[in-house]
Amino acid sequence: MAPARSDSGFAALFKNKPFLALWTGQVLSQVADKVFLVLLIVLLDSYNVPPNWENSAQSMVLIANTLPAILFGSAAGIFVDRFDKKQILAGCNLLRGLLIFVVLVLPKEFSVLLALAFVESLLTQFFAPAEQAAIPLLVPKQGLLSANALFTTTMMGSLIVGFAIGEPLLTFSRSWGEFGQEVLVGGLYVSAALVLYTLPLHRTGADPQLVPAHPWSDFKAGLAYLRKNRLISSAMVQLTLLYSVFAALMVLAPPLVKEIGLERTKFGSLLAASGVGMVFGAGVLGHWGDRFRHKPLPLLGFLVMAICLGVFTFVHDLRVGLGLSVLLGIGASFVGVPMQTLIQQQTPEAMRGKVFGFQNNVVNIALSLPLAIAGPLTDTVGLRAVLVGMSAIVITVGVWAWQNTRRVLQDAL
Numbered sequence: 001m002a003p004a005r006s007d008s009g010f011a012a013l014f015k016n017k018p019f020l021a022l023w024t025g026q027v028l029s030q031v032a033d034k035v036f037l038v039l040l041i042v043l044l045d046s047y048n049v050p051p052n053w054e055n056s057a058q059s060m061v062l063i064a065n066t067l068p069a070i071l072f073g074s075a076a077g078i079f080v081d082r083f084d085k086k087q088i089l090a091g092c093n094l095l096r097g098l099l100i101f102v103v104l105v106l107p108k109e110f111s112v113l114l115a116l117a118f119v120e121s122l123l124t125q126f127f128a129p130a131e132q133a134a135i136p137l138l139v140p141k142q143g144l145l146s147a148n149a150l151f152t153t154t155m156m157g158s159l160i161v162g163f164a165i166g167e168p169l170l171t172f173s174r175s176w177g178e179f180g181q182e183v184l185v186g187g188l189y190v191s192a193a194l195v196l197y198t199l200p201l202h203r204t205g206a207d208p209q210l211v212p213a214h215p216w217s218d219f220k221a222g223l224a225y226l227r228k229n230r231l232i233s234s235a236m237v238q239l240t241l242l243y244s245v246f247a248a249l250m251v252l253a254p255p256l257v258k259e260i261g262l263e264r265t266k267f268g269s270l271l272a273a274s275g276v277g278m279v280f281g282a283g284v285l286g287h288w289g290d291r292f293r294h295k296p297l298p299l300l301g302f303l304v305m306a307i308c309l310g311v312f313t314f315v316h317d318l319r320v321g322l323g324l325s326v327l328l329g330i331g332a333s334f335v336g337v338p339m340q341t342l343i344q345q346q347t348p349e350a351m352r353g354k355v356f357g358f359q360n361n362v363v364n365i366a367l368s369l370p371l372a373i374a375g376p377l378t379d380t381v382g383l384r385a386v387l388v389g390m391s392a393i394v395i396t397v398g399v400w401a402w403q404n405t406r407r408v409l410q411d412a413l
Contacts (some may be wrong), residue, residue: 010287013146018138022089024148025196026131027154029093032188033124036100037065038166038186040117047108049117057110059400066116068122069364076125077357081350085130085137086201092127095122097189100182129356136352137201149286152333153279178271181380225351226358232346234404235339236359238298241397242335243363244304245390248370255383259313260321273322277329280338285337298405299335312390313384335336 040061049057080088084247099119106112124279139147145160173180226233238320249256253270315321347355378386 010146010150010406012143013139013150013286014138016143019135019147020217021195021198022131022134022138023094023150023154024152024197025089025192028188028192028195029127030155032093032185032192035166035169035188036120037062039170039181040065040113042167042170042181043113047110047113049110054255061113061117065117065121066364068118068125069360072122072125073361073364074354074358077129077353077355077360078234079126080130080353080357084201085134086197086199088126088130089134089199089201091199092123092130093189093193093196097186097193099123100186100189104179104182125357125360128360129353132340132344132356133352134199134201137349138199141345144344145337145341146286146342149282149337151335152337152340153284153286164226169334223358226355229346231405232343232355232402234401235342236362238302238335238339238397238401239359240363241394242332242339244370245309246274246332247392248374248386248390251370251374252378252383252386254320255378256312259316259383261318261366267348269322270325273325274329274332277326277331278333279329280326281333282328282337285333296402297334297338299398299402301331301336302401304328304331304334306391306395306398309394313387 013023018403041058099116103112103116110266135147135151138145158247169184170181173184220233226236250271252259257270305328308324310329312321312324343355343359344352374386
């Protein structure tokens with residue numbers, strides 16, 4: 001295979017110093033996010049959990065960390081459009097770091113831990129759309145596919161590595177002293193803030209202090225734009241389905257690994273294999289993405305995912321099962337990377353915060369549905385029926401989205 005051109009793919013990205021600063025900030029903050037979730041669970045042992053709440057405490061902490069994404073995702077996107085993105089990116093990480101340090105002087109009550117989980121997630125809702133909106137400001141249009149591939153690779157890599165090294169890192173940090181764990185997580189956030197503060201992002205358009213704030217009008221304007229731009233709304237539907245499939249797999253992974261000969265407690269290996277597949281697929285798109293620009297990648301991705309889901313419960317061999325999981329991840333990358341790139345390309349700068357905030361909101365709401373119903377459905381109709389049903393939904397949406405995209409493009413000609 002011929003080498004990638006120097007003006008495209010990862011080669012060009014690694015020469016782009018502003019983008020490298022944004023990517024470095026993403027790496028630091030993503031790892032901090034994953035270690036922070038581990039820290040929340042670890043801290044439960046040292047906080048005063050109410051009697052008889054021991055089994056529910058972990059779920060309550062995770063719910064507190066999820067609620068802001070459902071309640072404030074869209075509102076945060078409106079804010080991002082009105083203010084300097086560099087200040088938001090750096091400020092959110094600085095505030096998250098300071099929040100960890102402030103908790104050190106507060107009483108070790110369970111309510112404090114819930115507040116910590118909630119406020120940290122609330123700040124993240126501002127960081128996420130600002131990060132997505134900053135990519136097109138630092139990368140030329142022809143480099144967006146590679147940039148999103150790299151960000152996807154980093155996100156999945158941090159998901160695998162962050163949770164894997166979270167507990168060992170926290171254990172090591174205890175050697176720094178009584179508050180070593182908090183210093184580690186807070187330090188990661190502050191380091192990300194310092195790196196992101198170097199970004200050459202400058203606000204364009206009117207001064208936000210001179211523009212009256214109309215959150216409800218801004219929210220309606222964002223919805224109207226999504227209704228008008230069928231390419232973006234179709235891409236968002238596909239991303240929502242993609243994340244919903246993986247949310248369901250988090251619930252279905254324990255019975256699935258049992259089918260391929262592993263203990264239920266080893267379900268993480270199946271999810272890690274999917275993550276490896278996503279990293280590989282995103283890497284291929286990022287390095288040689290210009291060769292696939294005219295290919296129906298999302299349709300191919302959904303077809304691969306549907307086949308993997310449909311075949312899964314007919315497999316009882318460990319190596320085949322893990323191979324299917326890797327292939328599922330590759331298919332997912334063929335959907336996620338191009339669709340995220342399409343949204344960035346088609347959304348004007350003044351609307352990016354609203355669109356990405358709404359995307360963050362919708363995805364997080366959609367994630368809660370499969371998490372809630374996948375388990376009861378499996379108990380009712382069985383694992384095989386659930387997976388075959390998911391396969392049918394995936395292929396149906398994939399074909400619909402491909403045909404819809406073709407119609408929109410033909411109408412535009």
